[in-house]
Amino acid sequence: MNEDRPAPTLERLLAERRISAGTPEFERAVAGADREQLVAAGRALGWAIDDAIGRPRLIASLDDARRLVLAPLRRLGGGTAALGAASFHPSGFVREAAVRALADVWSGDELRFLLIRRNDWVEPVRRAATAALDARVGAWNAALFLPELALVERLAECGRDDHLPFVRAVRTLLRDEAATRIVLVGRIGATDAATRRPAFCALTDGVGAWPEDVRRAAQRSPDGTLRAAAVRAAAASDAGAAVAAALRDPFGAVVAQALFVADERLPSSDWAAALDRAVTDRRATVRSAARWILGKRGVSDFAERYRRLLATPDAASLDGALSGLGETGDASDAPRIADFLEHARPRIRRAAVAAWTRTADVSDSGPLVRAIEDSSRAVSVRARSALLGRPSRGAFDACARLVRDGRSPHVRFNALVVVAAGDWWSAGPVLLAACASDDVALSESARLFVRAWSTRRSVPAGTAGAIDALRAAVADVEDRIDAADLRRIRWILETERRMR
8 A cells, every 4th residue: 555655755855856946845845854864865955956046156155155056045935944955065155155044043943954064074164053053042942952852962972073062051951941841851751762862861961869750750761771870870869679670670781780789789688689590690781790790709600500500400590591601601511502402492492502602613503503493483593693603614505405495484584694694606596596486575585685695896706617506597587586686697697707
């Protein structure tokens, strides 16, 4: 259905000439675009301006920019969005003229363009944008900065000028105004990180102890990083309650922070059981934090502890013990871990694959090839990642067979990924054969891999046998792949023929 298709991006609208500068459609498209879309379409915006007014002759001054670009643009009916588009023009004079014109607009629509141009690579443009924005930092304008807070925060990471004083001024402005502060606290619970992180920074920058409403909002936030920070903030008033709540959090970084806070503020007896459980937690962050805390107390031989747990396995901590042994053990542990590669529970098999990969000899890939055939998608994906890190001819050949004969779609796809990362001439025939697969999803994936494979910048010289195999594979599927990909492959084959 057409209504299910995503709306075309601003860059595409401009490239296809579906909108023209100075028209209402252009104004709406530019006004509705976010920063990423504006930056992606930056060059196209400049071209759209030139197309609308007729390409001007050489622009050698600010007056030329006003007379040859902005004035005709205004005669076409261009408003704030058109001036914003002009601020992306390739000419620094045009960008500066556009920024100075935007400085006279006080609706709030101009802010996103001024914030982007504040870090322009041309100093006069930066100065003009800086002056315009600094003049807007005031209580009367606070609400207008809210929609563009992410752009404000982005300036803190930009390096052409020191933007931090401006960023902090806007944070303080929004935090001190009652109406905008309420909005910021609500945004901490937003599902979008680009919304909640800037709000959190604005509310906590330079305030010392967190206000109670900010702390509560951070503790309930879907953002694990904010919840982890809230553990330490809450511990200042009630460390026991803060740690107890955080230890139940599903995000490993929150639990790790709770362990650190407990180590600093609580008697060991109050949380010894939690620390003991954390050593075999299924989350790597938690295990690492627990080992660090115990290491400070003189405990060192964690590998032996994990070995004992594997000898008397507890179903609740077996996957954590396997993962921990993979992190702390050595090559002698690989056979012990391999015993769990056939475990009945997929979660245990997945942990065993990761631990075995860490400890086993890099030349041994047989268990990983068997694991990629696992009925569990998670286990197969973990084996695929491991095989990508230890390429071998035996693993490649085995995966090539699985692309054709694998029992499950996920097995065939994961094997295809391993093949696509292999030797160029060896991968080609397998990828092309997969294009003709009755597995529609595999066929589509193979076509994408063929495109990436055929457009590699550097192609090693092939042997006569490899060239013949690729030529035969092309003949079998030439009606199943994109014409442009087919032309590239044939050109490679013809080039090889001529060089021999």
